[in-house]
Amino acid sequence: MLKFYNTLTRKKQLFKPIKDRKVLMYSCGPTAYNYVHIGNLRAYIFVDILKRYLQYSGYSVKHVMNITDVDDKTIRDSRKAGKSLKEFTKFYEKEFVSDLRSMNIEMPDVMPRATDYIFEMVKIIKRLETKGLAYRSDGSIYFKISKSKNYGQLAGLEKRTLRENASGRLSIDDEYKKEDINDFVLWKEWRPEDGDVYWDTEIGRGRPGWHIECSAMSIKNLGETFDIHCGGEDLIFPHHTNEIAQSEGVTGKKFVNYWLHNAHLLVDGQKMSKSLGNFYTLKDVIKKGYNPLFLKIILIKTHYRHILDFNFNNFIEVKSIAEKLINFLFNLDLIENNGKNKVDIDKLIGNCEKEFRKAMDDDLNISEALAKIFNFINEVNKSIDSINFQQAGKIRKFILKIDGVLGFIEKIYDNYLIKLGNKIKDTGVGELLKKREEARGSGDYRESDILRDKIQSLGFLLEDTKSGSVLKLKE
Ligand SMILES: [Zn+2]
Known part of the structure; x- marks a missing residue:
């Protein structure tokens, strides 16, 4: 019985997709103006585990993750770099994809770019205007939250407390003329600092606001109501809150059934920031000589809803985990056809699989699930001398099946064998x-x-x- 903690209802709920065995899922992707940092990577790894576990549980998953390739930051920094917006964002998009590959994260089924969906965004904005949910001011168009039913439910905010929450968060929008401080921009009229970044559309010359991008890309690719939407908890307000308001405003239907958010990451107990010198990208980690897959284990090990306090000492513990896995698979590979058959391997595997599933079904309780796998490995190691060739094959198959969810064991072992083979040749x-x-x-x-x-x-x-x-x- 698969259960997820739903931010919308603030409880663990039984997961039931709209279509029987097919899950429609959207996760917010990167803004292509810089390299992603390890806190962002935690979010992508969480989505990867979620998706892989759904597949393991027999669902087929359609996963959409966007690339934000137009917003204030991409425009500002592309101009600073003296590059066209497209050239600038394409570079970081490629770097992002390469980071995902280094960490053995499955690629989304669809990775839409915001700039390819301007027409869809304009369509939604026009409908919101017709329905009285949007208004123009100084050429830009805003969403009128006073007309929105249940606004702020996801963030657990009452309308009267919104004002305090919004202060300081919407500074860029504050430069525009809004009726209410919480109203957010759907369409920004072109201004000189936007340079050549604009679209001439039925609603005027300009560009979309950030929130409308995700509504347009998710609805177009997954439909008006879909199963799961995820992202980092920092997106709950205002981004996801506004996505719900726009989407439900335009369709009149429930936008998303399950909202899953991962907690943030600290470095040495502090918020990661460039000024503190504790801001790390995957490139920084690799430059320090660490294996990206070891970083993946660090980012997976803590339950996604708990704050993760990252520290480079974490690599010491993870290295010993990796060594344990490598030795285990290596020793299995050495087992020959010896006719031994003293251990009930089927029972061991069956029990472990049941326990793994029970832990993961409980809102992806990964630490419990990993503990069960390592218990299993310890049990097998105890009787490794009494295991025969066929049994070793079954154990290997089981571990690889589990790795279909974890996504690091086989890769780490393969890398080890390649390194060993090269060293044997070179020396x-x-x-x-x-x-x-x-x-x-x-x-x-x-x-x-x-x-x-x-x-x-x-x-x-x-x-x-x-x-x-x-x-x-x-x-
Ligand atoms: Zn988004």
């Missing part, structure tokens, strides 16, 4: 290994020990098993 250790086998065979243990030291000094670990010597990487 020419094979020759030494052969000589040592010969020395061992002829009982020359002095020579065999000398060769072992030589092999280990090249950066390998040498393990003697019943069926021969095995090389591993010494890290």
Whole structure:
């Protein structure tokens, strides 16, 4: 029984999609004006786990994630860089996609760019005007929140408390003339600082506001009502609150059934900021010599609704987790057809899968789910000498199935095998290994020990098993 915490109702609810086994899901993507930071990455990784777990549970998922390629920041910074808006945003969009790939995040099914949806946005704005939910002032068009039913429900805000919440948050919009401080802009009339960024449309020359972009892209790709909308908790107000007001205002239907938000990320207990020098992108992490997949484990390990306090020491713990997984799969690969069959592997796998599912069904309780997987690994390790070839295959298949949700185990293991293979080739250790086998065979243990030291000094670990010597990487 899959349950999610729904920000809209403030409780855990049984998940029931509109269409039987198909889930329609939208998540807010990046604004293409800079590299994304590790706090943003946490949000994309949360969406990835959510989507993968839905697939694991037998749903097919249509996932849409937008690229905001026109807004105040993209215009400001593209002009500063002396580049066209398109050239500027394309660069950061490509960098973003490359970050997703480095972290083995599944690509969305549709990744719409805001600038390709101007027509849809204009259509929505016109309908909002007709319905009396939008008004013009000085050439720009605003959404009139006093006419909106249930405005602020997602954020748990009463209309009277909105004024305080809005102050300081809507500073850019404040320069425009609005009837109410909480009214937000749908269409911004062209101003000289926008340069060549404008569209000539039925509602005038200008460009869309940020919130209308997500309404237009989600409705066009997923329909007027869809199942899940996610994003970081900082988007609840005003972004998602305004998305609901516009979308429900124009369609008269419920916009989204389940709203899922991930908590934010701190670095060493502090909010990440450039001025504090604790602001990190994936590039920074890689430059420091860390594996992006290890960062992925750090970002996954804490439940998505809990604040994550990131620290570079986290990598020490994660490295040992990765080593445990690598050793486990490596040892499984070494098991030969030995005819042993003392352990009830089917039962172990069955139990673990049940426990994994139970934890994940409970609003993606990942720490519990991971604990169950590591319990399983410990159990198997205890009786690894009594496991046969077919059983090892079943265990491997099970771990890979779980990795369909986690998305880091197989990649980490593959990278390890590639590194090991390259090192064996580059060092020419094979020759030494052969000589040592010969020395061992002829009982020359002095020579065999000398060769072992030589092999280990090249950066390998040498393990003697019943069926021969095995090389591993010494890290
Ligand atoms: Zn959005």
